[in-house]
Amino acid sequence: MSEAMEKCSKATDDDLRKELAFLVERERRNLAALLTTMGEYSYRRLYRDEGYYSMFEYCLRALKFDESSAYRHITAARVVRQYPEALPMIASGDLPLTSVLVLAPVLTEENRKQMFKDAKGKTRRELETMVAGLSPLPPRMDYVQRLPATPSAWAPLDANAATTGPLGEAPPGALEPVPGRMPQEWQAVMPVSLDRVRIGFDAAVGLMTLVDRARQVLRHKHPEGRLGDVLTEALEVFLDRKDPQKRLGLKPGEAGNAFAPASRPLAEPRFLTAWRGGRYIAARVKRAVWQRDDGRCAWRFEDGRLCGSRDALEFDHFRPFAKGGRSDDARNVRLLCRLHNGLAAKAAGLSPEGASSPDGLGAAGRCPAAGTPAGVGGPA
Numbered sequence: 001m002s003e004a005m006e007k008c009s010k011a012t013d014d015d016l017r018k019e020l021a022f023l024v025e026r027e028r029r030n031l032a033a034l035l036t037t038m039g040e041y042s043y044r045r046l047y048r049d050e051g052y053y054s055m056f057e058y059c060l061r062a063l064k065f066d067e068s069s070a071y072r073h074i075t076a077a078r079v080v081r082q083y084p085e086a087l088p089m090i091a092s093g094d095l096p097l098t099s100v101l102v103l104a105p106v107l108t109e110e111n112r113k114q115m116f117k118d119a120k121g122k123t124r125r126e127l128e129t130m131v132a133g134l135s136p137l138p139p140r141m142d143y144v145q146r147l148p149a150t151p152s153a154w155a156p157l158d159a160n161a162a163t164t165g166p167l168g169e170a171p172p173g174a175l176e177p178v179p180g181r182m183p184q185e186w187q188a189v190m191p192v193s194l195d196r197v198r199i200g201f202d203a204a205v206g207l208m209t210l211v212d213r214a215r216q217v218l219r220h221k222h223p224e225g226r227l228g229d230v231l232t233e234a235l236e237v238f239l240d241r242k243d244p245q246k247r248l249g250l251k252p253g254e255a256g257n258a259f260a261p262a263s264r265p266l267a268e269p270r271f272l273t274a275w276r277g278g279r280y281i282a283a284r285v286k287r288a289v290w291q292r293d294d295g296r297c298a299w300r301f302e303d304g305r306l307c308g309s310r311d312a313l314e315f316d317h318f319r320p321f322a323k324g325g326r327s328d329d330a331r332n333v334r335l336l337c338r339l340h341n342g343l344a345a346k347a348a349g350l351s352p353e354g355a356s357s358p359d360g361l362g363a364a365g366r367c368p369a370a371g372t373p374a375g376v377g378g379p380a
């Protein structure tokens with residue numbers, strides 16, 4: 001075990017927390033300094049003195065970056081050289097490297113202030129949507145492409161192309177990606193306009209058998225057999241069967257849909273008189289809880305923030321069933337994501353296994369017997 005690892009393994013929880021925060025802060029400051037230095041180094045074309053044709057090549061060979069990382073850093077260095085006001089934001093974490101890359105193609109002298117301001121606190125997806133709104137891409141036809149067996153898809157296409165586009169040679173305002181063999185950073189979903197996204201992923205060849213069969217089945221409805229139509233149809237059928245929200249009889253807009261406000265006020269059914277005992281949570285209680293918690297994890301962190309996750313939700317007894325907590329009172333039941341249900345169970349001295357059911361919400365009669373000590377979380 002290395003010295004650092006040994007130090008870590010012996011640190012207290014609190015020390016680890018502090019150390020982590022310190023390291024992240026330092027990494028951001030370092031990133032800002034690295035980009036500044038790279039920008040100046042490239043501007044002076046010092047890589048030539050060391051025998052490299054381009055900053056990109058220098059990054060790959062001398063600095064041992066991988067292609068994606070070289071591309072990201074060179075692009076970002078170019079941005080901060082042109083718009084130094086981005087530096088303090090990068091150093092403080094308000095503008096992650098990814099955000100710089102998303103903004104890079106659309107930044108101008110005129111919009112930079114507003115763009116940096118708008119970027120603060122936005123997720124990558126939100127930022128991409130904002131950028132897509134500014135410069136929509138044209139729709140693209142479906143395509144299926146067979147990939148090489150080995151992951152060498154980024155091999156140089158052209159030795160000369162690979163060495164073009166050094167950072168220092170870019171004319172002011174030219175922020176397009178460095179041309180050549182640079183990989184476009186991989187991402188599964190990219191907004192291309194305000195109401196369209198481009199989805200891309202690699203899959204086993206067998207998926208095409210499924211897609212082709214689904215196309216045949218849906219031919220009457222979608223004669224063109226477009227992937228988007230076929231997958232939409234398939235996912236709707238899937239969610240009809242598997243989505244707990246649907247199984248509880250809630251319409252998509254009622255809860256758990258960020259784009260549609262609750263269409264009717266929260267139902268507070270009077271079931272307090274119907275206490276029958278048992279762990280079984282009646283569907284009406286589940287519905288009320290789901291609506292009240294808006295189809296999100298109701299866990300609150302110490303600073304009061306809500307977890308809000310919609311993933312792997314489970315019903316949790318606020319006061320554990322094993323300790324007399326009722327199952328027929330929505331006030332004693334809340335939605336928790338699997339992670340937080342496990343944490344709640346742990347805090348209540350129950351095993352995490354007992355706190356979650358394999359299919360989460362569907363396990364009527366096996367609902368989690370987990371709870372949480374007073375003061376930790378609770379239904380909003």
Ligand SMILES: [Zn+2]
Pocket residue numbers: 297298299307308309336337338339340
């Ligand atoms: Zn959660």
